[in-house]
Amino acid sequence: MIESIPHTLSTQGWWIVSRSSAIVAFVLVTASVFLGLTMASKPVRKPNFAKTMRALHEQTALAALVAIGIHVLAVLADPWLKPGVAGVAIPFVLSLNRFWNGIGVIAAYMAFLLGLSFYLRQRIGARLWRQAHRATIAVYVLGLFHALGAGSDTGSLLFLAFAGVTAIPIAILFVYRLGAARRSSERQRLAARARRRAPLADTAYDTA
């Protein structure tokens, strides 16, 4: 077996790099999304906790972008697949697993756009950035389906266990986050209505 390692690396090295980087990217995206949702649901109201979570969230997101970049380059260099630049850059162009690889390309674009938009927050405005950032869950979902549909390690029990174990808390946190966002917007609407009525009440009190 040892003597066949150089042959394996020379013929399937890029494939191994693409598989390894894809798994690392999926783990990091999962961690980043989990941390982001946990942070948003505010389970612990301590400044240090929020700071730590934010730093981990950012670091895992950036590391995930690097891993996605390595995955794309390794797929591009794969001599067996030969996808070409169009195959990795344009969704649904690659003929092998066209749909699943197509959503993978979309997920990669979304990851880069939404991830790097954090550094343009002051330019685009915090409100618009926050609204766009909520779509990050789509990166995780598309990445999960891309991995299950086109991944070479889909049949691996370890991968399936990891995907299943992490998907459940993420789904619960996302539903909770949606509910929290709805409750928050309801509170803001009530507060705004109260502010609109308050000056009238003051005026009435003053005239009386």
Place this chain on the structure above:
Amino acid sequence: MTTPRPRAVVIGSLSLFVVLFVVLTFELSANASSSAGKTQKTAKARPAPAETKTDSTPEVEEEAPSEYAEPEEPAAEYVEPEAEYIEPEPEYEEPEVEYVEPEVEEVPPVVTTSS
């Protein structure tokens, strides 16, 4: 709680990458060394890898005789003799009947005068 350094995430990611790279390399090498595994696992992940698709089939055909030269089966030399008996064609030809109508020479009657 202190703010984590980016180094922890970087080292963790790199470690995971290296572990996966080594595990996958050993797995593929093990599959390549055992032909049965190669056809089962590698084929499941990649229907026809490049070296399998182009190179492996002729290699196997070329290497096989050097390891185990199967004795060639002697060619069957028995040739069934062809039947040489040729039935003689009947050479008897029925003579054509040429009926020639005898020409009748009309001889004018000889008139003899008798006195």
